[in-house]
Amino acid sequence: MIIGIHHVQITIPKNTEEEAKAFYCDLLSLPQIEKPASLQGRGGFWIQVGDREVHIGTEDGIQRNLTKAHIAYEVSDLPAIRNSLIEQGISIVECVPIPGYERFEFRDPFDNRVECIQHMAKES
Numbered sequence: 041m042i043i044g045i046h047h048v049q050i051t052i053p054k055n056t057e058e059e060a061k062a063f064y065c066d067l068l069s070l071p072q073i074e075k076p077a078s079l080q081g082r083g084g085f086w087i088q089v090g091d092r093e094v095h096i097g098t099e100d101g102i103q104r105n106l107t108k109a110h111i112a113y114e115v116s117d118l119p120a121i122r123n124s125l126i127e128q129g130i131s132i133v134e135c136v137p138i139p140g141y142e143r144f145e146f147r148d149p150f151d152n153r154v155e156c157i158q159h160m161a162k163e164s
Contacts, residue, residue, distance in 0.1 A: 047086075047093035048111055052150040054098040057085055063149050064096065067128060068113075089113065103151075110145070110153035118142050118158040 052060045064070050070087040083098035094111065115121050122132055125146055133145045135155065143157040 045092060047095050049095040049097055050111060050152050051097045051099045051102060051104075052084070052152075054083060054100050056150065057083065057096075057098070059149060060096055061085065064094075067124070070094070104153075105147065105151040107153065110155055112143075112155035112157050115156050115158050118144070118156060121156050 061072065064087055065072050070089055073086045073088045073093065075084075075086050084096045087094050087096065122144060126132060130146050135143045135145055138157075140160060140162070141157050142160055143155055145153060145155045148154055
């Protein structure tokens with residue numbers, strides 16, 4: 041029986057870990073967590089997102105810009121995230137509206153599709 045999601049994995053090109061850490065750990069402020077010693081030689085790194093993990097692996101030959109596959113980060117201040125990304129030259133793509141949420145998408149420096157989403161309180 042499935043009881044939840046333990047982690048999600050995305051990939052980046054081989055040998056781009058430092059650039060990815062600059063984006064995910066520095067720009068997005070997601071803390072890096074240690075990989076088990078048995079996996080450290082495989083490349084990539086892991087980050088903590090709330091109570092879940094995102095494993096950032098490495099692989100070449102992937103056309104990430106052609107896929108709808110993505111990770112969606114729930115955020116508490118969507119305008120602040122949007123402004124921070126724009127200041128770094130990241131192009132924002134508006135999403136189809138979903139009732140009760142505001143959201144947008146962008147591509148990370150490795151062409152992975154990323155969504156930021158915030159639940160909006162109902163107005164009385």
